[in-house]
Amino acid sequence: MKTIMKNLLILAAVVVTVLLLPRFVTSNYWLNLINLSISFSIACLGLNIVLGFAGQLSLAQAAFWGVGAYTSAILTTQLGLPVWAGMFAAFFMAALCGVLLGIPTLKLSGHYLAMATIGFGIILQLILVNEIWLTKGSDGITTIPSPWIGSLELKDPGAFFYVAAVSLILLSWGTIHLKNSRVGRAFMAIRENEMAAGAMGVDTTYYKVMAFALSAGYGGFGGWMFAHSGSHYISPDTFSFEQSVILLVMTVLGGNGSVIGSIVGATLLTMLPEVLRFLKDSYMMVYAAGIVAIMIFMPSGIAGLVKSMPLTLRLRTWWNADSRGGRQVGGGASPRGTYPGKKAAFQPEDCAGSGEVLLTVKGLAKHFGGLKAVDGVDMEVRRGEIQALIGPNGSGKTTILNMLSGLYVPTAGEIILGGAAIAGKKPHAITSLGMARTFQNIRLFGELTVLENVLIGRHCHSRAGLLASILHLPSQKAEEAGIRAKALEMLEFVGLKGKEDAQANSLPYGQQRLLELARALASDPQLLLLDEPAAGLNAAETEALVDLLFQICTRGITILLVEHDMNLVMNVSDHITVLNFGRKIAEGPAEEIEKNREVVDAYLGTEVGNA
Amino acid sequence: MVNLRRILSVTFLCLMVVAVVCSGSATAADEIRIGFTPPITGVHAAGGSLQLKAIKLALKEINGAGGVNGKKIDLRVIDNQSTNPGALAALQKAVEQEKVLALMGYLYSTQVFATADAIKNYGIPTIIGATNVNITKQGNPWLFRVRPDDSIAAGAMVKYIKEDTKFTKIGILHDSDAFGTGGADLVEKGAKELGLTVVKREKSSTGAKDFTAELLAMKNAGAQILVFYGHQEATAVLQRQLRQLGSPFKFLGSPSSASKDALNLAKEASEGIWAVVDFVPGQSAENKRYAEAYKKEYNENYDSLAVWTYDGLKILVEAIKKAGEDRGKIRTAILAMQGYKGVQGNFSFTPNGDGLSEVSIVQIEKGEPKLLKIVNLGAKK
Amino acid sequence: MLKVEGIETWYGAIQALKGVTLDVKSGEIVALLGANGAGKSTTIMTITGILKPLKGSIRFLDQDITGMEAEDIAEIGIACVPEGRRIFPGLTVLDNLMLGATPRKRASRGEIKNDLDRVFAIFPQLADFSGRLGWQLSGGQLQMLAIGRGLMSGSKILLLDEPSLGLAPVLVQEVFRVIKEINKTGTTILLVEQNARMALLIANRGFVLETGRVMLSDTAANLLANEEMKAHYLGAHTHIKEARQRRRDERAGA
């Protein structure tokens, strides 16, 4: 009840603000600046999606802003289309350009991507200048029409403000929902750790292109707004690299990844040069010095600063506590009562090891240049068993795991999981076929919460698309509740209950390993690949891990384990495969392996008996 | 949800800030406010500071002589940041916050296009120095141009080539911005009308540093003379490189080619080139007087591209003197001016608001432009 | 030789060390044991000066080094082989080793050459790979190189953080053999290990950390015999064996 009241209160406040603003601010000068800052805000919201959520540095946002402005301006002035149609055209044309830029630059990241996007912006500006037949060149397009509502023309800045404000509110509402949805989490997973995101079933290619497209679309929308308000005139020089930099600074100043931050940053930097006019010649210097100071003293932007204020902190915790209660009622699913173990939904038969082969590997090989890291390995993993893969350092164990999970494409050989050939498939496709993994050096989504990490593990078992996420449709809400219930169950299973809201990289090492396990389990795998799960654990922690492994097995999940702790390996594995120099040198139950001369010489050493 | 709450507080905060800042300032009774919106920051800042020097000289002279109708001129300078949104904001600030009576506007055509709509709506007399032909053809009654437009400069260029040289093959090189493209279009059109052949036309981006490819293309196309439409830095680089390639053809440049900056930069490389200029220093008594006054004030030679602000403010004040502080009457008074003697020449306004219709062709000798011919195309309009 | 007294170290708002006191005598191998997050690596990082203690003192060879910069501490003779080996991936094996000799400002070319030969004698493999880049090495080779680089400093004391992590059993044995050998040639060693049994087998004394405090300190032999230690850190393996049996019974039953 209280939540609904609060939402109504907020809604009312926003409506009143929007309605009254043009009454208080009658100066066209300020109204135009407000409209301009809303146009920038929307472009920054878009940049925030690609940069803040998905972690890809784009310096072409002004170009997309320009694509939107030009698309709508050309369509409305030359073809006489209504301005509202121009709005959709601007959005989709910019999004299309985003896809075009996104696809060839997917392999890139960091500085390379930044440079490629700068190049895109410069090329686009050259097109605007030189393709005079289409864009009127440097003269620009004049007398761009205003939107009409019925017979009312929204030419006055005060009237256009309503269009701008409503758009901004709707778009930021959608973006906030996006952030807390399956799609938004996929973006953030890519930002935090692209490799792990792929291994958790996120199609990184698809989502990166989507982030680019969506970001460009927002940019285009902002451009539409710019073209049809203010001077009703656009020319190429506005959509420059410098403008892209300014948009970037606005976004980061506001707080990278924060929706409200983007709006605050855009508004502030649009208004600031106006307010600082009294500084005359030096105000650009003051502004630039401000940018550096913000980077140094306000690492997470204005949003971060707001967050760290004690008063708002208190407000936030109060608010969180209340709304979480609401959500749980809505979700309906209580994690209690599904505690795994003997009473779990899985029957003991699942664990009995029916002898059925789940994974077959034939003649698997991986060569890096002249180095034969894996050279023709055959092995089988039976359903319900725990199989270990051991061997000296550099013998190719992790390389095999990487090929199984799709991170490497095998040079030769077949991999068959439950009847499906998976060799060479992308990691996310393999995950949705029922394989999950953990990594030797833990790869968590460090900046996200513990719960969010596990929610991402559930990615391949949920459907909600971009539209459903942005619009917060009922189907998406229901699905989200299901995902949450499953994630909480998994956290309880590995013993991380109560840590849901902690940041993943704040956990101690041992708990990070458990969290990685919970995340992998959330994808309901048939086969779980564990890469040195006991590394860095002491004896007591290792014992706890053994219990957990057996419980996982009891749930009907088959385990393939790479591990150096022989105490663990020898005691939990049903089957052991031993590698050396990329080839299989032995295979069989633990008792046999322990006595195998070759294995002892190459790997175990002589002291294993005493240990 | 949490974020929504923050939206609110931030919105209110912004509203408060805006409300506080938005109070306009009242005009003192014994002053007449005139706005001036030059580029003080951004890419065009170089020109902006020179414009400011020129207009301040005019301001000093006017106020020194007791102002107009007993009132001093209060010049409000507002940076247009060299951008179009900046130009619009500067205009709106000038009109709504500073409450100026009339405006000294923009040198760059794109900024005039960006603000033309708003100027028309405000109905504020605006003096401009932008030379794009289309500006005064849009039916906007409030724009007054105090420089010869590009059709006059371009027309004079081709007319000079046709009548005073034996060249028939011309190459055109221009900056890809509105000014360069517009000018080159007019040259090409004019050349065709006069029966000259345009053998090659190339454009280069603003800020280009190397013109080897362009110059070789001209040379290989057999151009006898190169007509250049672009800015100061480019013209200086171009002249230097042309000379280094052995000057295979003659050079006739747009007004910027003979500007103080360009000559300073190009130094000896500019020797002997031709250029079309709005006026030649020392061509009239008024011009000589300005040169002296400028030298006395700033201890340097004036820049010919900035003189329009000096002439513009004087013309505006002249109109106010006759019409009083009424925008409509000021407009009528400006349009009624015929034969006003300015630094740049004799101003006679057309109904469209164009004030000047004569230009000169000069040749650079020892770093100074020397008059070859005055071309007046006013009769044609 | 090295005396750490009551150091308290914070990561932002989290207190990682709550007063750690330990000492290492010249010529000893001292093992520092404890669970994850107990503060072992933090202790090492505080001694080397990467982290600054808020309270307490660290003395090395009768010199107070509390709060000194890491660069200066390295120069007065404390070498560290940190967790994860931290080999410079873009430099060759030889360059990595030569950089290890940075603290020896006054050493002649000949002396450094001698040390290099000594390291190659201990790790003959490294001589063969001396032209390879760091990132091309395997886990075992990296650990050898890391220890070798630590030795190049010619320091009197070597801090080793988890040298056996991620290594195959046969390599683990090799690493411990090498540690013992290095110690015999006169280098004092402070060893952080998860593999408590192996560590105590070669150590003279041991300290056990728990939640940022030293809970137990004794000779290695006594620690090996300590019942509590057996249960928590040495791994009696009875639990794992029981679990395995339970699982087999279950299967048989089903």
Next chain:
Amino acid sequence: MDWSTNLQMVAAGLAMGSIYALVALGFVLIFNAVNVVNFAQGEFAMVPAFVAVWLMNSLNTPFALTCVITVVFMGIFGIVFQRIAYYPLRHRSFLPVVISTIGVGIFLKNGAQLIFGAEPLSMPRPTSPTALNIFGVFVDPQYIVIILCTLILLGFQYFFFEKTILGKKMLATAQDKQMARLLGIPVAQMIAITFAYSSILGAAAGILVGPIFFVTKDMGAMIGLKAFCSTIVGGFGSIPGAILGGIFLGVIEVFASYYISTAYRDAFAFIILILVLLLRPQGFFGEKIAEKA
């Protein structure tokens, strides 16, 4: 095919390319030392150009002395720059540093304008303005000086990183700062030296290029971007790669603008950049470092 035209264009391309290469050297240096791309690298050439012009035009300082003063000034400038724009952010990801260098770039541009005025300035030339005629190809002697200087600096830098222990220490600092500290390498000092040297390279670029381009606050912007392209095309972190990348871009640019379109001149560098990134992401000379799972 017209040989004299093509040769003339090769000469022009080499000249522009060597300028890109010169600025690219500074990029590579900083990237190698701190793993950061300095987006103010173009301004590292603009600032010394202004200083040199001011010294020569206003104080009538002789050319040689001007060079010395400018180099010393830029050395100090580099140290101050890293103290303000880089050092406080050294533990953070690359993004804040990139934005901070962009911020300093804007600051420097506007600062230069405030101090030196907005008009372009012309720097006195140490070489004759008359072009040399080499087998029918006209070459500005200043370009020959630029190419020679670039080669000398390249040789020096190569020697420095490959053969000296100080160079190795700088590389080690770049790859793992904390480990470098544990080995007793004075990290803060290494970083300061890197930035100082990089801005001295900027000083070289500014003094050499100033007489050709005129000195304006925007002179560094496009050169900086193209130099950045060069480093990527050549292979990030590779010194010979940066040089060849720069020259390659310079030549391609001239030929493409002659044969394809002068209007799209600035686009070619970026089109090549994107092609190279797609076909050979590590660049011509870059080494691929595989990420281990």
